Amino acid sequence: MVVKDDTFRVLIAGAGIAGLATSISLRRISDLANLDVHIYEQAPELLEIGASIALSPNGMRTLEKLGVNNALTDEVGYRGPSGIPQIFRHWKTNQVISVDTHNDVPDPRHHTTRFHRGHLHAALLEHVPRESIHLGKKIKRAEASQDRVSLHFEDGSSAHGHILIGADGIRSPVRQSFIPDYKLRFSGKVFMRSTFDVSLIEGKVPDLPIDAMHWWGPRDNFFASRLGKGQYTTVGAYDDPRTAEEVEQSIAWDQKGNVEFLRERYKDWNPTIRALTQLTPSTNLYPNFAGDALSTWVFGSRVTLIGDAAHAHGGSFAAGGSLALDDSLALGLAFKHVFNSPSRPSLSSDSINKALVLYSKTRQPHTARLLRIIHNQIKKRAPEDATFEEEDATLVARMKTRPNTEWLSEHDVETAFAAVINQSTSERYPEQASAVKEESKQGKAVDENIRLQGSKI
Ligand SMILES: Cc1cc2nc3c(=O)[nH]c(=O)nc-3n(C[C@H](O)[C@H](O)[C@H](O)COP(=O)(O)OP(=O)(O)OC[C@H]3O[C@@H](n4cnc5c(N)ncnc54)[C@H](O)[C@@H]3O)c2cc1C
Known part of the structure; x- marks a missing residue:
């Protein structure tokens, strides 16, 4: 596949929740000119597979921002009548022992919603041009050079582009190509x-x-x-x-x-x-x-990861779908910020890298916080030889110390992105300030030179 110079060719690995949402976000949020998105998916057909998936208010709001309003209807997803996102009962007595509540979710359509994964996937698919999805393309490995990215498939073919987004799930071959020794833990x-x-x-x-x-x-x-x-x-x-x-x-x-x-x-x-x-x-x-949090989400200036490929959290806190959607929105915002800025930068490695760094700065710390909690919980499991009383005591203690996850379920990506932009602008100001100082010092020296030269004339 030849990459034409006037197009902005994006390769997306994987047509799951993250891959489809990224395609939508790049087209609708970043509003890039000459965008040419291609999604490569191993499955020969996009069937309604999987079981249930929950989206928290952050994911539901993001669906709306992406324009996927068809997924917000009561037909596609289920929201319980109590408006309480999570109710926890004791296994034996059936008594309610804890609840989570929505804190600031005025629109009931944004309440925690439960879908068949296939129905959520199908709702996203309605917004993605079918001709951009290449099925039966199992990725073997990915590569990046100074000016292009490539995907190599098991059928012997390859695809090339300007940017590669690995949305290929928890066992991401794209991630594995750039971090070969990354291991998942059971x-x-x-x-x-x-x-x-x-x-x-x-x-x-x-x-x-x-x-x-x-x-x-x-x-x-x-x-x-x-x-x-x-x-x-x-x-x-x-x-x-x-x-x-x-x-x-x-x-x-x-x-x-x-x-x-x-x-x-x-x-x-x-x-x-x-x-x-x-x-x-x-x-x-x-x-x-x-898996553990990654040290970087940007590889060779032109490659990044999204969804489970970027944060292999294994579905804990039922956060995977919402995180994938939020990642896609953050990526769209980052591209918009860099490429739709008044200076209209060219499609250089530097400008692509800048957008990917803004994206990862918005998402990496947030998802790393979740991964830390998950790995701590795995370590804290009751010992195999615990008696029943000890186990029930552990359960009670777990309920008491259950972490508040509002920071996760009501996270606002746009606010997080704005904070990253503010921070990078204020980090730039000292540079600009010192550059101005330097310039004025040099200016004074030049002025002095001119004065001296003038005095010589
Ligand atoms: C078939 C399936 C069923 C699932 N069912 C559930 C569920 O019931 N409940 C739940 O909470 N979560 C489920 N998940 C996981 C959930 O979708 C994700 O945790 C979350 O939505 C983040 O999505 P993602 O797009 O990052 O990853 P995924 O949804 O896993 O999507 C990754 C995509 O990449 C494709 N892919 C992987 N390897 C390759 C390769 N080598 N070449 C090309 N394409 C590749 C996969 O086929 C998939 O379409 C399921 C995932 C899959 C793939």
């Missing part, structure tokens, strides 16, 4: 997820709350919620003591699980959960991996 948990028609459980489960519900046990949780388009989800988990390598080799992401195992696992929990597991028709398995 959290020790495997999630058993299921989505099915709500009619399978309606009227058949005692005390079933209408809102989404987390039941907390000493070791595992159970989650159940309605989703948009008449779907329902249940999510359980189990501990897997094996190493990351062993789990990688034996459980594929989205692999079919054994629903009897889910039922057995939760057989001592309260009757509502027992009934839900009995009615759950099947499960799929999702081993939970997470």
Whole structure:
């Protein structure tokens, strides 16, 4: 593929939530001239796969800013009638033991919303030109030189452009090309997820709350919620003591699980959960991996990462979808700021690098904070040999010390981006001030020279 000089060719690796949102943001937010976006996706077809995904107010507001209003309707996503984003109940007594609340979310459409991932994905897809998506393109590796970026695919073909955005998920081959020794860590948990028609459980489960519900046990949780388009989800988990390598080799992401195992696992929990597991028709398995924060998000001036590729947090706090959307908005704002500035800079490595640095400064500290919390929580798990009383005590302590996540769920990317711009402007002022000082010193010297030369004449 030849890159024409008058186009701004952007290669996006991966057509997941982050890849599609980035394509939308670059076109609508950055408003770049001659933009030519190409998305490369390994899947041969974009099917409605996955299970449930939640978006917090930050993600819902970002969808609106991106113009993806079709995802804000009550048909596509589900918002519980209480307006409470997270309700936590005790696994055995079914008592409410904690709640999270929205702090400053006046528009109910921005309340925490639960989707089938396929429906959210399809809503984004409506805003992306289909001809820009190249399916069946499994990326093997990525490269960057001074003036271009390249993706090399397993089918032997390659694509070239000016900018590369790795939106290729938690196991990102783009990230791996630039940080070959980056390793994910297995959290020790495997999630058993299921989505099915709500009619399978309606009227058949005692005390079933209408809102989404987390039941907390000493070791595992159970989650159940309605989703948009008449779907329902249940999510359980189990501990897997094996190493990351062993789990990688034996459980594929989205692999079919054994629903009897889910039922057995939760057989001592309260009757509502027992009934839900009995009615759950099947499960799929999702081993939970997470990775450390990256030291940089910018590689060779022209490459960056977005979504799970940039922050491999493994879905904790149900933040992955919202973070991916916020990343895409921040990237659009950064390109707008640099390339739509009055000086209209050319498509040089320097100006591209400047936009990518502004993007990473907006997003990297925020996501690194989340990764720190997640890794601390993984370390703090109850020991394997803990007695039941010790485990219940740990549960109570965990509820008491549960971190407030409003900084995450109500984060405002535009404000964060404005703060980065303000900071970099004030950092530039001292330079400008010292440059002015230097100039005036030189000016005085020149004036003095002229005066002396003049006196010689
Ligand atoms: C099939 C699937 C189902 C999921 N289901 C859920 C779910 O039920 N609940 C939930 O909370 N999260 C789920 N996730 C993860 C969730 O979508 C992300 O955590 C979050 O939305 C951030 O999105 P992302 O675009 O960064 O990553 P992803 O959504 O993982 O998207 C990454 C994209 O890159 C593509 N890709 C990966 N490797 C290559 C390669 N070598 N070459 C080309 N393309 C590649 C993938 O096929 C995918 O389309 C799922 C992800 C996938 C891919």
